[in-house]
Amino acid sequence: MGETFNAxxxxxxxxxxxxxxxxxxxMLMQRWVKKRMEMEASTTxxxxxxxxxxxxxxxxAAYCTPLLSNVNQYQVKDGLDKVKVDLAKRTCTCRKWDATGIPCYHVVAAIFDIHALVEDYVHPMYKREAYLRSYNYSIAPRPRERHWPKVEQPMIPPPIKIGPGRPRRKRRRDPHEDPKKSGKLTKHGLEVTYSICK
Structure with a gap:
């Protein structure tokens, strides 16, 4: 398994x-090329x-027994358990194939019974062509900053946007500021100790 983006x-x-x-x-530029070349060399x-x-x-799947029920429907015995597999609808009772798109061992047992290739029943997003399409693009190389073109354009700050309504004239008070005495804070959050018993 590949390393995470964090690592x-x-x-x-x-x-x-x-x-x-x-x-x-x-790193991404090199990784994309490496992944594409690895898959191009692969024959899977x-x-x-x-x-x-x-x-x-x-x-x-070697431990399962598939029993044909219909053209594409199987009852697969797995020990004491029995599940229904429908190859046409691509569903299995265990729901693993439905959720991931990768055939579970119940499905593999049914596919072996019809002498088909298991890889043909994998969802198209896991196929070689989809992988190569994902890594088809490349990230262009860039020179170091000393080779960047010099720009003589002055840096202008963005325009000041004035909001609707009458502009505020009074400053925003602190939530713990004493409303009676301007600029003085209340004793909020201050630990008070009794002078005798401390």
Missing amino acids: FTINARSKHLLYMLEDIRT IVCPNIQARLEKEKEK
């Missing part, structure tokens, strides 16, 4: 904002991680 950017996050963003851009129908999950499901 991927851990060293860059300690830098100044501009250099942090530049480091992340460079589905992504490598999904293929590894399918292999585990295939091992479990």
Whole structure:
């Protein structure tokens, strides 16, 4: 399993904002190319991680007994449990195939019974073509800031927007300011001790 984005950017996050963003851009630029080249070199129908999950499901499917009920419907016996698999609707009683798009071992057992390829029943988003489409784009390289073009444009602040209504004349008071004495705070939050017993 690949590292998380948090772990991927851990060293860059300690830098100044501009250099942090530049480091992340460079890492992503390299990562996209690497992922695309790895998949182009691969000959599998589905992504490598999904293929590894399918292999585990295939091992479990050896302990199931599929019983044909209709053209595309099976009753799969798994120990003392029985589930219904519909290959046409792509559903299984355990709901794992419905939720993930990856056939569970009940479905794999049914697919083995019709001598079909399990990878054909995986959702299209996990296929090689979808993966390559995701990494089809690239991040353009950028020179260092000393090669950036010089701009002679002065920096002008944004225009001041005046809100509707009459402008406020009095200052905003602190929530704990004494309303009777202007500028004086109340004793809110102050610890008071009795002078005799402390």
